[in-house]
Amino acid sequence: MQITTLDPQPRSYGQGTLVTGATRLLFISGQVPEDDDGHVPDDFDDQCRLAWRNVLSVLRAADMTVRDLVKVTVFLSDRRHREANARIRHEVLGGHAPALTVIITGIYDEAWSLEIEAVAAA
Numbered sequence: 001m002q003i004t005t006l007d008p009q010p011r012s013y014g015q016g017t018l019v020t021g022a023t024r025l026l027f028i029s030g031q032v033p034e035d036d037d038g039h040v041p042d043d044f045d046d047q048c049r050l051a052w053r054n055v056l057s058v059l060r061a062a063d064m065t066v067r068d069l070v071k072v073t074v075f076l077s078d079r080r081h082r083e084a085n086a087r088i089r090h091e092v093l094g095g096h097a098p099a100l101t102v103i104i105t106g107i108y109d110e111a112w113s114l115e116i117e118a119v120a121a122a
Contacts, residue, residue, distance in 0.1 A: 001122060003070060005097045012086075012093040013100030017070040022121035026062045030075070030115040031055045032108075040111045044081050048088045051116045056092075059120060068120040069098040075115045077107045085114065 001021040005014035031054035033047030034040050041047050059065060076085060085102065098118075107115055 003068075003121065008097040012090040012095075012097055013072070014097040015099070017099045019070050019121045024062070024122045026059070026064060026068070026120040026122075028055060028058045028118040028120065030117040031058065032112050032115050034112070040109075044084055044113045045088060047113045048081075048085055049092075051114055052088065052092045055116050055118055062120070062122075064120050064122050066093055066096050068122045069093070069096065069118050070121050071099045071101075071119040073101045073103065073117045075103050075105050075107060075117075077105070077113045079104045081113060 001019065001023065004018040004020075006016035006018060008014045031051050033050040033054075035050060041050060056066065059068065072089075074085060074089070076082065082102070089100075107113070
């Protein structure tokens with residue numbers, strides 16, 4: 001399988017992702033900033049890292065890594081979280097740049113500041 005990022009941007013995303021030769025696709029449901037005990041951190045940075053940790057957990061269950069992500073959608077409860085979201089996404093993804101959409105919207109649970117869904121291919 002080959003993943004090619006089309007027009008990579010400096011903040012861990014590309015304008016498009018071309019996948020060729022993939023044999024497995026993983027569709028990751030919206031991952032929220034809640035741990036196994038139902039605890040939701042108060043701070044946005046902690047919520048963002050926890051939501052990403054949950055994404056990584058689903059990837060690991062499918063024997064995949066962030067390098068297999070081809071599309072990420074982040075739902076933010078408030079646009080004031082844009083910069084922190086971008087910074088933490090870059091920490092998690094490093095040099096990997098999947099296609100990305102960030103949407104400012106109401107979130108299902110008012111305690112959550114974001115939700116992350118993704119698609120991976122291997």
